[in-house]
Amino acid sequence: MSSQTLSHAAETIDSGDDAPLTDAQAAAAGRQARPLRFITCGSVDDGKSTLIGRLLWDTKAVKEDQAATLRRDSTGKQNELGLPDFALLLDGLQAEREQGITIDVAYRYFATDRRSFIVADTPGHVQYTRNMATGASTADLAVLLVDARAGILEQTRRHATIAALMGIRQFVLAVNKIDLAQYDEARFRAISRDFKEIALSLGVRQVTAIPVSALKGENIVLRGDEAMPWYDGPTLVEVLEKATQRTGQTTGFRLPVQRVSRPGEGFRGYQGTVAGGSIKPGDSVVVLPSGVEANVKAIVTYDLVRNAAVNGDAITLVLDRPVDVARGDMIAAIDQRPQTGRAFNARLVALSPDGVVPGKRYWLKAGARRQRVMVRPTSALDLSTGKWDDATFLPVNGIGVVELDFEDTAIFDSYETNRETGAFILIDPETLNTVAGGMIEGKRTKSGRFDALPDSDRASITLPARLLEAFLKTEFARAHAGEIRVTAPEEAGGE
Amino acid sequence: MNVIEHGRGKPPLDPHLKALENEAIHIFREVAAEFERPVMLYSIGKDSSVLLHLALKAFHPGKLPFPLVHIDTGWKFPEMIAFRDQVVAKHGLDLISHTNPDGLRDNVTPFSHGSARYTDIMKTQALKQALDMGRYDAAFGGARRDEEASRAKERIYSFRTPDHAWDPRNQRPELWSLYNGMIHPGESVRAFPLSNWTEVDIWRYIQAEQIELVPLYFAKRRKIVERDGMLIWAEDKRLELLPGEQVREEMVRFRTLGCFPLTGAVRSEATDLDEVIAELEIATVSERQGRAIDRDQSGSMEKKKREGYF
Numbered sequence: 028m029s030s031q032t033l034s035h036a037a038e039t040i041d042s043g044d045d046a047p048l049t050d051a052q053a054a055a056a057g058r059q060a061r062p063l064r065f066i067t068c069g070s071v072d073d074g075k076s077t078l079i080g081r082l083l084w085d086t087k088a089v090k091e092d093q094a095a096t097l098r099r100d101s102t103g104k105q106n107e108l109g110l111p112d113f114a115l116l117l118d119g120l121q122a123e124r125e126q127g128i129t130i131d132v133a134y135r136y137f138a139t140d141r142r143s144f145i146v147a148d149t150p151g152h153v154q155y156t157r158n159m160a161t162g163a164s165t166a167d168l169a170v171l172l173v174d175a176r177a178g179i180l181e182q183t184r185r186h187a188t189i190a191a192l193m194g195i196r197q198f199v200l201a202v203n204k205i206d207l208a209q210y211d212e213a214r215f216r217a218i219s220r221d222f223k224e225i226a227l228s229l230g231v232r233q234v235t236a237i238p239v240s241a242l243k244g245e246n247i248v249l250r251g252d253e254a255m256p257w258y259d260g261p262t263l264v265e266v267l268e269k270a271t272q273r274t275g276q277t278t279g280f281r282l283p284v285q286r287v288s289r290p291g292e293g294f295r296g297y298q299g300t301v302a303g304g305s306i307k308p309g310d311s312v313v314v315l316p317s318g319v320e321a322n323v324k325a326i327v328t329y330d331l332v333r334n335a336a337v338n339g340d341a342i343t344l345v346l347d348r349p350v351d352v353a354r355g356d357m358i359a360a361i362d363q364r365p366q367t368g369r370a371f372n373a374r375l376v377a378l379s380p381d382g383v384v385p386g387k388r389y390w391l392k393a394g395a396r397r398q399r400v401m402v403r404p405t406s407a408l409d410l411s412t413g414k415w416d417d418a419t420f421l422p423v424n425g426i427g428v429v430e431l432d433f434e435d436t437a438i439f440d441s442y443e444t445n446r447e448t449g450a451f452i453l454i455d456p457e458t459l460n461t462v463a464g465g466m467i468e469g470k471r472t473k474s475g476r477f478d479a480l481p482d483s484d485r486a487s488i489t490l491p492a493r494l495l496e497a498f499l500k501t502e503f504a505r506a507h508a509g510e511i512r513v514t515a516p517e518e519a520g521g522e
Numbered sequence: 523m524n525v526i527e528h529g530r531g532k533p534p535l536d537p538h539l540k541a542l543e544n545e546a547i548h549i550f551r552e553v554a555a556e557f558e559r560p561v562m563l564y565s566i567g568k569d570s571s572v573l574l575h576l577a578l579k580a581f582h583p584g585k586l587p588f589p590l591v592h593i594d595t596g597w598k599f600p601e602m603i604a605f606r607d608q609v610v611a612k613h614g615l616d617l618i619s620h621t622n623p624d625g626l627r628d629n630v631t632p633f634s635h636g637s638a639r640y641t642d643i644m645k646t647q648a649l650k651q652a653l654d655m656g657r658y659d660a661a662f663g664g665a666r667r668d669e670e671a672s673r674a675k676e677r678i679y680s681f682r683t684p685d686h687a688w689d690p691r692n693q694r695p696e697l698w699s700l701y702n703g704m705i706h707p708g709e710s711v712r713a714f715p716l717s718n719w720t721e722v723d724i725w726r727y728i729q730a731e732q733i734e735l736v737p738l739y740f741a742k743r744r745k746i747v748e749r750d751g752m753l754i755w756a757e758d759k760r761l762e763l764l765p766g767e768q769v770r771e772e773m774v775r776f777r778t779l780g781c782f783p784l785t786g787a788v789r790s791e792a793t794d795l796d797e798v799i800a801e802l803e804i805a806t807v808s809e810r811q812g813r814a815i816d817r818d819q820s821g822s823m824e825k826k827k828r829e830g831y832f
């Protein structure tokens with residue numbers, strides 16, 4: 028499906044999946060869908076907050092009293108254009124206003140005639156990467172900003188990488204402050220080209236590049252034809268209205284059990300939010316880690332005893348026989364089970380000043396399950412080269428691959444197949460702070476490889492040993508680790 | 523045990539509201555499971571009414587596994603207190619009402635001490651007393667991120683020190699829907715299940731779920747006086763008129779509810795939910811405009827929250 032947006036956007040890299048919605052689909056969406064969640068990210072001062080402020084302003088999401096406050100707070104900070112400082116609509120903390128930077132994520136809600144949105148405006152400063160990751164973890168789309176004069180910086184790469192790692196597959200590259208770069212088309216094309224390369228290496232196939240002036244509101248909601256007659260692609264809002272939501276799960280039924288409800292004689296229900304697939308009375312399920320099997324007797328909610336529940340529903344499940352189920356257990360489809368075991372591989376973003384230390388026993392929380400884990404980093408991404416280097420420690424803001432070793436059974440899907448049951452956080456046992464966010468690649472087998480998909484579902488690549496090693500270190504190999512099976516010729520010959 | 527069905531014949535929620543409801547229920551259950559002594563702050567207003575409704579849903583067919591706390595300043599609209607008692611009786615709730623005894627003793631009023639100090643003593647300090655007395659380690663609140671710029675920055679699990687202080691510069695990362703409920707003794711968490719709801723979402727949900735509200739939200743002829751650009755309810759004899767002020771009767775309603783001397787009414791003809799929602803969709807000012815305590819100084823909400831306000 029090649030929509031108008033795509034054919035007009037010179038810089039769009041088309042893709043088969045995740046194709047944008049058509050006009051009609053977008054219009055029909057309206058409140059008939061959950062809001063699109065997106066983030067702004069990119070290096071410090073590139074104009075992220077200004078862009079969202081302008082977006083809110085031009086979609087009439089700023090009320091009169093808020094506009095009056097904005098004008099009052101902007102006095103003294105007026106730019107040469109005499110426009111208010113739109114970033115103040117987002118930078119609501121006193122420290123942020125004093126320093127003129129964003130420190131923590133701001134969540135804002137707005138709607139156009141076609142769609143409603145939740146935007147998380149994230150901080151560009153490297154010190155607050157943890158807050159950027161907070162915003163990225165739930166987003167469907169990322170608007171990555173670049174200052175047209177500065178081009179792509181290390182922090183731009185970091186944010187793009189974290190966003191991609193967390194499963195965002197739709198990017199808008201907003202080449203901002205184009206007004207300060209003489210609306211130079213060549214400059215815009217050059218930056219777009221640079222980014223396209225990065226995006227491909229991250230496994231991101233859908234990028235729409237737009238030249239914008241966040242401050243003047245050009246190509247945000249209103250077109251910037253006068254200043255940029257050479258650009259005939261979509262405005263930012265047009266792209267947002269047509270973006271797709273990530274579903275990101277292809278597994279069977281999953282119910283991480285949050286609590287057991289025993290309000291009275293004879294009633295025993297397992298409460299949780301469906302984290303994959305669907306369920307109806309009569310279906311067979313397995314309780315993990317015990318492995319006990321049972322059938323679903325009823326799906327209870329406040330409104331109705333329902334005849335089905337789907338992904339995202341908060342339910343109370345009643346089984347047909349007395350089984351031992353506790354908080355932290357997982358109830359799953361009997362024929363499509365998650366992986367269980369004590370050894371997994373994962374990717375990690377380190378979010379605390381202490382980094383992630385090998386040999387330390389952290390708490391790991393995934394779904395409603397909390398357990399002890401030892402973390403051993405094996406490689407880390409070098410943002411200046413885009414290569415994975417061997418590593419034993421992850422410093423703050425480091426992105427790495429780690430081996431997880433549990434003291435009792437862990438239950439996961441790969442993040443690629445299920446974002447609910449493939450994600451986890453690490454908690455420092457002393458400070459009790461959240462120190463890392465992680466995404467499961469798969470269960471680790473004895474040979475150190477991991478399995479995200481059964482071998483039969485994977486593409487095979489055979490490479491000579493010396494190339495194989497280099498290939499495995501590329502971002503591409505990492506991004507598709509679960510889908511490809513790489514072997515050296517000797518091994519392949521044996522099959 | 524017979525499971526009651528409350529929603530027979532009711533049309534299903536639209537997917538937008540359903541997603542918000544699911545998220546809120548998830549948060550309720552998570553907090554109830556992870557903390558030893560949770561409590562819910564109940565302020566009687568529309569957000570609290572939605573919060574309570576969601577809590578009932580989350581724990582159905584069981585009862586709420588925690589009590590409710592209401593901070594009564596003594597200056598609430600009488601209709602609010604009557605409504606509160608009705609709701610408590612209807613659902614068999616365990617409600618604790620607390621008033622700051624020091625404030626009572628010192629006769630602290632919005633008039634004698636100014637809105638900022640009054641709010642600190644009768645609301646913030648009162649809340650801290652109530653939370654300390656109950657040794658609660660988690661408190662649910664109905665705050666929404668769309669209410670105010672510093673609220674927009676707050677996590678769903680908002681970490682508080684033993685003094686109940688919020689450190690906005692140092693919030694825990696909060697990834698996916700994985701909330702970190704681990705705290706040291708004395709520390710606590712404020713949990714906000716309605717974080718991602720907007721004012722319009724609240725009203726649509728109230729309509730879809732037929733949630734009962736304090737009648738003050740609907741327009742009626744009420745006695746008011748205009749003061750500092752706000753329409754103040756003037757049917758309580760403790761409100762002393764200033765020179766030149768005149769009590770008038772007008773069709774008004776309230777967009778938010780709090781202490782009557784600090785809550786501005788809006789002129790309105792909206793007497794039912796449909797009309798309120800229609801009015802809201804074309805509203806040109808935000809709901810916070812009617813609140814004196816938010817206008818004291820810029821950044822005042824953040825300041826109050828740092829000090830322990832919820």
Ligand SMILES: Nc1nc2c(ncn2[C@@H]2O[C@H](COP(=O)(O)OP(=O)(O)OP(=O)(O)O)[C@@H](O)[C@H]2O)c(=O)[nH]1
Pocket residue numbers: 069070071072073074075076077078106112114127128129130149150151152203204205206207239240241242243
């Ligand atoms: N001329 C011009 N100035 C801009 C534009 N966009 C942003 N600015 C200015 O750039 C400065 C930084 O903008 P912010 O929006 O605060 O940048 P940010 O990316 O949010 O910064 P952090 O959140 O701290 O990383 C402000 O002074 C803006 O007015 C633009 O398109 N044109």
Ligand SMILES: [Mg+2]
Pocket residue numbers: 075076077114128129148149150151
């Ligand atoms: Mg910013």
